Amino acid sequence: MDPRIREHARTIVDHSTSVEAGDNVVVSAPSVAEDLVTAIHELLGDRGANVVAMDANPRFTRAFLRAGDDDYETPEHVLALYEETDVIIRVRGETNATEQSDVPPETNAAYKRAYKPVQGEMLSKRWCLTQYPAKGSAQLAGMSTEAYENFVYDAVTLDWDAQGELQQQLVDILNDGDEVRITSGDETDVTMSIAGNTAINDTAEHNLPGGEVFTAPVRDSVNGEVHFDLPLYRQGREVSGVRVRFEDGEVVDYSAEGNEEVLDGVFDTDEGARYLGELGIGMNRGIDQFTYNMLFDEKMGDTVHMAVGSAYPETVGADNELNESAEHVDMIVDMSEDSVIEVDGEVVQRDGTFVFEDGF
Known part of the structure; x- marks a missing residue:
């Protein structure tokens, strides 16, 4: 594993979210970021935290939204999860940055309205949003994979x-x-x-x-x-x-x-x-x-x-x-x-x- 990934994980766990023993932690990330998620889990285990991992795959979200009728309800089970959560770690990383481009804007707006109580609960916790240098993200930026990796790691490991x-x-x-x-x-x-x-x-x-x-x-x-x-x-x-x-x-x-x-x-x-x-x-x-x-x-x-x-x-x-x-x-x-x-x-x-x- 690239040592910069482990440094990235330490920054997330120790600097950004200050995870402590007994904390309930949700890690939401796409599968492309599995190395970073693995490094985060190692640190969470070492700190004595409790962790739930969620696959944040935009293909899943697209399929759900395109099949719906724009009549969404607040997902109470998701809200309950975050009510019992101390720390939320969200990782971005694209394999296809345009995955949700054919979801109508009004559908996204309806889903956002239904999700608002969940969003509010998440923002009340210790949370961190970060980026994994996936190839799709590099392509969107117009950069080679190596150049984008350097760009991301230089940015997240600043003094x-x-x-x-x-x-x-x-x-x-x-x-x-x-x-x-x-x-x-x-x-x-x-x-x-x-x-x-x-x-x-x-x-x-x-x-x-x-x-x-x-x-x-x-x-x-x-x-x-x-x-x-x-x-x-x-x-x-x-x-x-x-x-x-x-x-x-x-x-x-x-x-x-x-x-x-x-x-x-x-x-x-x-x-x-x-x-x-x-x-x-x-x-x-x-x-x-x-x-x-x-x-x-x-x-x-x-x-x-x-x-x-x-x-x-x-x-x-x-x-x-x-x-x-x-x-x-x-x-x-x-x-x-x-x-x-x-x-x-x-x-x-x-x-x-x-x-x-x-x-x-």
């Missing part, structure tokens, strides 16, 4: 203490601020309040790799237009050239150059799907290539992402409204050129470089 110190400087700025304005080129100019909310320093506790600072906008405060000029890959489809206009927090107009029907399904999921739940700022300079994988792409330096849908409760202050939704869909703006982030009128990033970095 997270040092990364956290870098990011804390932005956390402090945001936590002392009230209003954020983001401009990029001629098509992005958006303002939002973050007053009373909390910025989080992502050092790979939940997402591995980590490398962002994120918070939640005040729900009804977002105004302006955003051109998400980097594509997202969702439900086996590339959604490109997304443009969104916000008024008093709500998405009032949108378009996409490719696969706009995917956005139709997202925004029609529920009321909360038309509001922003997250503002994230990428700070991981080790992720230097776009790979059509949001787990990595949203962490890239020189990017900002905004997620429509559910907000993370830990980012929302007690006096502010938590945006709730069955969806959480991140979309990215390239901030490397002709771009500025302002906090309370002060420029904190210009063309991808932060005020506390050399070359600002």
